[in-house]
Amino acid sequence: MSVTLSIIFLFIIVLGIFLSLIRMLLGPTPSDRAVAVDTITTTIVALFVLLALIFDRYIYLDISLVYSLLAFVGLVAIARFMEKGI
C-alpha cells in the first residue's frame, strides 16, 4: 500500500477526530464529553496502527494496545463516577 494512499486515509481519520473534538468542546453535559472521548480513543487506536505501518515502527502496535486498554479502564471509571459518585 503506497504512502500517498496511507496519507489520504490519515486525513479522513483526522477529520473524524476533529468533528468529535468539536463535540467534546461544545457538549452540554458531561456524558456528551465522555461519549466523544470514547469515539476519539477508538479512532486513535486505528490511527496508531496506520502510523506504525507507514513508519515501519512496529512498537506502535503495542502502544495502541496499551492505549486502548487504559482508555477502556478510564472510561468505565468515569461512567461509574457519573452514576453513583465516589
Place this chain on the structure above:
Amino acid sequence: MEIFGAVITLIGSIFLLLGGLGILRMPDVYNRMQTGTKATTLGSILFLIGISIGHYECGCLGKIAIIILFIIFTNPISSNTLARAAHFAGIKLTSRSVKDDLKEDDLENKGEEK
C-alpha cells in the same frame, strides 16, 4: 491484493469519519452513543483488516488480530456503561424519542416494592 486491502481500508475510514460526524450532529446523548460506538467499532475493524491485508508481508498480523479482538470485547461494554450512567444521572431524552424501556422497568420495580 493491495487494491482489495485499500478498498476495505477506505470503507473503514469513511465509517470512522461518519462516526465523528454523527457525534457532532445527533440531537441527544443516547443517539450520539449509537453512532459513536457502533459506527466506530465497525469502521475500526474494517480499517484494521484492510490494513493487515494491504501490508500482509510485515509479519505483524497477530498483534493486529489481538487489537481487533480487544476492540470487539471492550467497545460494547464501555458504551453500555456510559449509557447507563447517563440514564441514572438524569439526562433527558430528546423530544422526538418514542420509548424508554429502562424508565418503565424502574417504575415497575418501585411499584412492586410498595
